[in-house]
Amino acid sequence: EAQVTQNPRYLITVTGKKLTVTCSQNMNHEYMSWYRQDPGLGLRQIYYSMNVEVTDKGDVPEGYKVSRKEKRNFPLILESPSPNQTSLYFCASSSTGREQFFGPGTRLTVL
Amino acid sequence: SQQGEEDPQALSIQEGENATMNCSYKTSINNLQWYRQNSGRGLVHLILIRSNEREKHSGRLRVTLDTSKKSSSLLITASRAADTASYFCATDPLRGQNFVFGPGTRLSVLP
Numbered sequence: 001e002a003q004v005t006q007n008p009r010y011l012i013t014v015t016g017k018k019l020t021v022t023c024s025q026n027m028n029h030e031y032m033s034w035y036r037q038d039p040g041l042g043l044r045q046i047y048y049s050m051n052v053e054v055t056d057k058g059d060v061p062e063g064y065k066v067s068r069k070e071k072r073n074f075p076l077i078l079e080s081p082s083p084n085q086t087s088l089y090f091c092a093s094s095s096t097g098r099e100q101f102f103g104p105g106t107r108l109t110v111l
Numbered sequence: 112s113q114q115g116e117e118d119p120q121a122l123s124i125q126e127g128e129n130a131t132m133n134c135s136y137k138t139s140i141n142n143l144q145w146y147r148q149n150s151g152r153g154l155v156h157l158i159l160i161r162s163n164e165r166e167k168h169s170g171r172l173r174v175t176l177d178t179s180k181k182s183s184s185l186l187i188t189a190s191r192a193a194d195t196a197s198y199f200c201a202t203d204p205l206r207g208q209n210f211v212f213g214p215g216t217r218l219s220v221l222p
Contacts, residue, residue, distance in 0.1 A: 042213055100154075102154045
């Protein structure tokens with residue numbers, strides 16, 4: 001089944017404790033992206049990747065890191081999480097210029 | 112960066128009625144996409160319309176695109192309670208790969 005998976009689905013952590021949210025797709029898509037969704041603000045793009053070893057900043061990259069060592073994986077790293085990073089996070093993938101497939105979301109709470 | 116803006120922010124209709132949502136954006140695009148999100152879940156792609164297309168249909172969905180006005184509309188005909196969700200437009204810009212989502216329209220279809 002074609003899908004985008006994210007782990008964990010729910011995470012509660014404390015300020016400053018490094019964490020990684022994994023994202024994997026099995027559709028051989030070149031393009032992958034991370035978004036955060038906050039009430040009243042819609043989805044905002046954090047980082048995106050056009051292909052392996054190619055990443056670029058989206059609208060809200062501060063406090064986040066990503067890597068694209070393999071085509072299927074695109075982890076999101078929060079080196080020192082802060083409460084303002086409490087949000088619902090989505091990973092997505094697509095072939096260039098086509099529709100995006102979204103993962104189920106990761107609900108992160110930073111205390 | 113450009114921004115998609117949906118209008119209205121919320122819409123409540125009776126089952127069987129039509130629902131129309133509008134989206135405006137600011138810069139030139141390759142395509143515009145509409146997505147649906149059921150409460151807190153991942154977004155699901157509905158329809159993609161390219162910049163050289165003016166209208167597109169998919170089942171009960173009809174999308175129009177006016178590039179001169181930088182606007183699009185999504186029409187859902189004969190709505191059902193299962194159409195209750197948030198609807199987002201997303202623009203794939205002509206330059207760069209920074210997808211931009213609007214804040215969404217929350218549609219409630221009452222039985």
